[in-house]
Amino acid sequence: MPMSTADAPSxxxxxxxxxxxxxFEPREPAGFMRLRNTIFRPCKAIPGLxxxxxxxxxxxxxxxNRRRTRTSTEEDPVKKxxxxxIGTGIAARELHLPALRALKDRFEIVHVASRTPANARRFxxxxxxxxxxxxxxxxxxxxxxxxxxxxxxxxxxxxxxRAAVAAGKHVFVEKPLAGNLPDARRMCALARSAxxxxxxxxxxxxxxxxLRVRDLLRAGTIGRPYAWDWxxxxxxxxxxxxxxxxxxxxxRHIGGLVTDVGVHYIAALxxxxxxxxxxxxxxxxxxxxxxxTDTFSMTARAPRGVRGTFSIFFTACGCSxxxxxxxxxxxxxxxxxxxxxxxxxxxxxxxxxxxxDGGFRGEFAEFHRAVTAGGKFINTFAEGYRDLETMLRAxxxxxxxxxxxxxx
Numbered sequence: 289m290p291m292s293t294a295d296a297p298s299x300x301x302x303x304x305x306x307x308x309x310x311x312f313e314p315r316e317p318a319g320f321m322r323l324r325n326t327i328f329r330p331c332k333a334i335p336g337l338x339x340x341x342x343x344x345x346x347x348x349x350x351x352x353n354r355r356r357t358r359t360s361t362e363e364d365p366v367k368k369x370x371x372x373x374i375g376t377g378i379a380a381r382e383l384h385l386p387a388l389r390a391l392k393d394r395f396e397i398v399h400v401a402s403r404t405p406a407n408a409r410r411f412x413x414x415x416x417x418x419x420x421x422x423x424x425x426x427x428x429x430x431x432x433x434x435x436x437x438x439x440x441x442x443x444x445x446x447x448x449x450r451a452a453v454a455a456g457k458h459v460f461v462e463k464p465l466a467g468n469l470p471d472a473r474r475m476c477a478l479a480r481s482a483x484x485x486x487x488x489x490x491x492x493x494x495x496x497x498x499l500r501v502r503d504l505l506r507a508g509t510i511g512r513p514y515a516w517d518w519x520x521x522x523x524x525x526x527x528x529x530x531x532x533x534x535x536x537x538x539x540r541h542i543g544g545l546v547t548d549v550g551v552h553y554i555a556a557l558x559x560x561x562x563x564x565x566x567x568x569x570x571x572x573x574x575x576x577x578x579x580x581t582d583t584f585s586m587t588a589r590a591p592r593g594v595r596g597t598f599s600i601f602f603t604a605c606g607c608s609x610x611x612x613x614x615x616x617x618x619x620x621x622x623x624x625x626x627x628x629x630x631x632x633x634x635x636x637x638x639x640x641x642x643x644x645d646g647g648f649r650g651e652f653a654e655f656h657r658a659v660t661a662g663g664k665f666i667n668t669f670a671e672g673y674r675d676l677e678t679m680l681r682a683x684x685x686x687x688x689x690x691x692x693x694x695x696x
Contacts, residue, residue, distance in 0.1 A: 366393055366394065367394070367660045368393070368394060368395065368396045369394060369395050369396070369434055369435055369458075369656055369659055369660065370396050370398045370432055370433060370434045370435070371388070371395050371396065371397050371398065371433070371434070371435050371436070371437055372397075372398060372399040372400070372401065372427045372428070372430065372433035372435070372436045372437070372457070373397060373399070373400045373401065373411065373415070373436070373437050373439065374401045374402075374424045374427065374436055374437065374438045374439065374440055374448055374452075375401075375402060375437075375438060375439035375440035375441075375444075375462075376400060376401075376402040376404075376407045376408055376410070376411035376439075377407075377439060377440075377533065378529055378530065378533070379439050379462060380411065380437070380439040381411065381414065383491075383646065383648055384437060384439060384648065384652075385411075385414060385415070386648070387645075387648035387649045387651075387652050388437075388652060390649050391649060391652055391653060391656070394652075394653070394656045395652065395656065397415040397416065397418055398418055398419075398430070398432045398433055399418060399419050399420070399421070399427045399430050399432070399433050400412045400415060400418055400419070400420040400421075400427070401420065401421050401422070401423065401424040401426070401427040402420070402422060403422055403423075404422070405420075405422045408420040408421065408422055424440075424448060424451070425451060428451055428452055428455040428457060429455070433457060434457065434458060434659075435457055435458035435459070435460060435484075435485075435655075435659060436448075436452045436457050436458070436459055436460065437460045437461075437489075438452070438459065438460065438461040438462060439462050440462075441540075442464060442466065442467045442540070442541045442548070443467055443540045443541065445461055445462070445465065445466055445467075445471075445475065446466055446471045446474055446475055448461075449461055449475060449478055449486070450474075450478060453478050453481075453482045453484060453486070456483070456484060457484060458484045458485040458486075458487075458655075458659050459482075459484065459485065459486045459487060460487045460489055460652075460655050461486075461487070461488060461489060462489045463488055463489055463490050463551050463552070463555075463672055463675070463676075464541070464547060464548065464551045464672065464675065464676045464679075465488055465669060465672035465673055465675075465676050466541075466676065467540055467541030467542065468541065468542060468680075469673075469676070469677060469680060472672070472673045472676050472677070473673070475669050475672075475673070476669045476670060476673050478669075479668070479669040479670075484659075485655065485658045485659050485665075486668075486669050487651075487654075487655045487658060487665065487667050487668075487669075488667045488668065488669055488671065488672030489651055489667065490551070490552070490555045490651070490667050490671070490672060490675065491552075491646055491647035491648050491650070491651050492552045492553070492555045492556045492559075492647060493555055493556070493559055493647070493651070493666050493667060493671075494647035494648075494649075494650025494651045494654065494666075495556070495644070495646065495647035495650075496642050496643060496644055496645065496647065496650075497623060497625075497626050497628065497642045497644055498556045498559065498560075498647075500628060500640075500642050501556075501560060501612075501614070501621065501623060501628065502559055502560055504621060504628070504630065505560055505614065505616075505621070508618075509616075509618075509619070509621065509630055510614065510615075510616030510617075510618050510619035510620060510621050510630060510632070511616040511617035511618030511619065512592070512616060512617045512618075513560075513561070513594055513614050513615065513616045514593060514594055514595070514615055514616065514617065515594065515595050515596055515614075515615040516557070516560075516561070516594070516595075516596035516597075516612065516613065516614045516615070517596060517597050517612070517613045518553060518557070518596070518597070518598045518599075518611070518612040518613075519598075519599045519600075519601075519609065519610075519611055520549075520553065520599070520600045520601075520609075520610045521599075521600075521601045521604035521607050521608065521609045521610075522601065522602050522604060522607075522608055523602075523603065523604050523605055523606060523607055523608060524545070524575075524578055524582070524602040524603065526575070526577050526578065528578075530545075531577070531578040531579075536548065536578070536579055537577065537578060537579055538579075539579050539580060542680055542683060542688060543571075543581050543584075543679065543680070543683050543688060544578075544579030544580050544581040544582070545578060545579045545581065545582055545602050546571065546581045546582065546583075546584040546600060546602075546679075546683070547581075547676075547679050547680070547683070549600060550584065550600055550679050551672075551675040551676055551679050553598055553600065554598075554675045554678045554679050555671070555675045557588075557590075557596070557598065558674065558675065558678070560614075561590035561591070561594050561596075562590050562591040562592075563590065563591065563674070563678075564588040564589070564590055564678050565588055565589050565590075566586050566587070566588045566678065566681050566682035566685055567587050567588060567589060567685075568586065568587045568685060569584070569585065569586035569587070569682040569683065569685040569686040570584075570585055570686050571583060571584050571683065571686040571687075571688050574601075574603040575602075575603045578602060578603070581683075581688060582601070582602040582603050583600075583601050583602065583603060584599065584600050584601075584682075584683070584686070585597065585598070585599035585600075586598050586599070586682040586685070586686075588678075588682070609624075610623075610624065610625055611623065611624050612624075618632060619631055619632035619633065625644075626641055626642050626643075626644040627639055627640070627641050627642075628640050628641075628642060651667060654666060654667065655667075
């Protein structure tokens with residue numbers, strides 16, 4: 289999983305990063321700073337020796353910073369993974385394909401499948417003129433395909449994953465894991481029995497902004513968190529490209545848009561605070577044209593006494609806002625889109641804008657490592673199950689339990 293330079297607190301529990309106006313900068317290792325002060329400083333008395341030590345120290349500092357901030361791209365094995373794409377909708381075209389192009393040294397798209405021939409043909413051209421089919425089972429029979437990216441309607445996650453595992457393919461499947469918990473449990477059972485990697489595509493666990501929030505909280509920047517408030521408000525019009533998608537308008541999964549998008553936020557909250565226990569929730573369908581649930585709010589508790597609220601509205605007329613506030617015993621951290629601000633009493637607020645690629649490259653890079661190098665990875669089916677389970681438990685508190693049919 290990609291880590292920012294503030295991955296862990298220092299030995300004395302303080303921040304390992306210091307704020308500037310726009311970025312975090314690594315501090316010198318404390319032990320090396322003491323060595324420099326006790327050994328290097330006397331060398332000032334001998335100009336030639338001091339210049340030599342300065343050059344050596346500057347090289348050491350730059351080299352240490354370079355190693356600490358080395359990207360996952362430099363560390364990953366350069367082995368191309370031959371990928372088949374199942375589903376050619378908005379997410380495949382606008383989210384996955386750009387990430388795969390950015391990682392072209394690690395992925396090669398070799399086959400494309402969509403149940404709509406025209407869409408399959410168009411996406412195949414976008415992917416470089418690769419073969420296409422309107423039957424994903426044909427793609428799975430292609431021996432050139434080592435792994436599949438399943439970007440299909442949620443109800444197809446289970447049958448497509450089952451077929452891919454049976455064909456011996458590694459699986460990268462879009463969240464949510466399934467449309468209901470029985471199907472999600474079947475997905476987890478497939479992952480446990482598979483000899484290949486089964487990966488849930490949850491980009492929020494690789495989102496640069498939310499990774500930075502994680503690092504700041506771990507470092508104790510605002511003390512011990514005790515509460516959060518997060519609201520995501522959008523005005524999704526009837527002609528919105530997502531709203532016009534038939535499987536979203538006539539959803540077969542519980543919670544419609546709220547579940548489809550809400551699991552992202554649940555994943556981030558779980559990454560920061562641990563397992564969530566929903567305590568109250570309510571839902572509404574303000575605009576039935578975009579699905580049976582477009583408005584949702586919940587309260588929840590987390591370990592260590594943390595409490596919070598989360599709401600997601602898709603019919604917030606004339607409004608678009610994504611704002612998180614985390615309250616701590618020493619200060620407050622707020623996030624508005626890609627801007628993070630920390631407020632500590634008696635100090636000037638500090639704000640950083642985090643370059644935001646949505647986390648898609650990060651999740652594909654982790655999938656590549658899991659397949660080519662082995663070892664543990666973050667986005668397991670078990671994690672996807674817990675994201676979905678938390679969301680559906682909150683919806684159940686609000687009385688929303690119907691509307692889902694098995695994808696089996």
